[in-house]
Amino acid sequence: MIKGLYEAHLPISDLAVSIDFYSRLGLEVAHHGDAVTFFWIEKGKSWLGLWVTDKVETPYHPSLRHIAFHVELDDLLEARDWLSKRNIDVKTAFNFRSEQQPIVLPNHPQSHAAIYFNDPDRNSLELITPLQIDEKIDFKMMELEDWKA
Structure with a gap:
């Protein structure tokens, strides 16, 4: 598929x-x-x-102006530094304040870890990797470092 x-x-x-x-x-x-x-x-x-x-300034909606790029977990762990070296700032997502992005999203049945940033026209971009999480575990959004602990 x-x-x-x-x-x-x-x-x-x-x-x-x-x-x-x-x-x-x-x-x-x-x-x-x-x-x-x-x-x-x-x-x-x-x-x-x-x-x-x-028409770049049209109202933002993530389904129209968002792209997620699949990356491996090891690469996601380095993504903040990788983006910084390219003069690209990480942004806050879902009103979740995190200094240590990436964050873990508790989406069931598949949870993900992700880091968010914008392109020059404020299109929303995301580096994302799926995580193996027991579906029976209920948790709130957290930093990836906390999830790994």
Whole structure:
């Protein structure tokens, strides 16, 4: 069935700024045009389309302006530093104040650990990894470090 993300599209205001940003995340340009650029997320399998528009300031809704990139747990543990080295700030998610992102989301039947940040046009981006958690355990959102303890 579903094996991963095939494509996602986001509105952007400045193509050059967005190309620089997504390149710093390690994504490779698949197609570059005047008003749209596609990046490979997984070469030959999934991509991200960035569309220049004057409608970037439309009201935010996560289903329209959010992308989650699957990463392994070991990489997620290093994600805050990895983003910092690329001059990308981590953001608060779900009004959960955390200085030590990533956070663990108690979503059943599958819980996840995630870290959130924005692109230059305030599109919401997420690095996420599934976690193996006993479904019988009920818990609140917490920092990943607390979950590991």
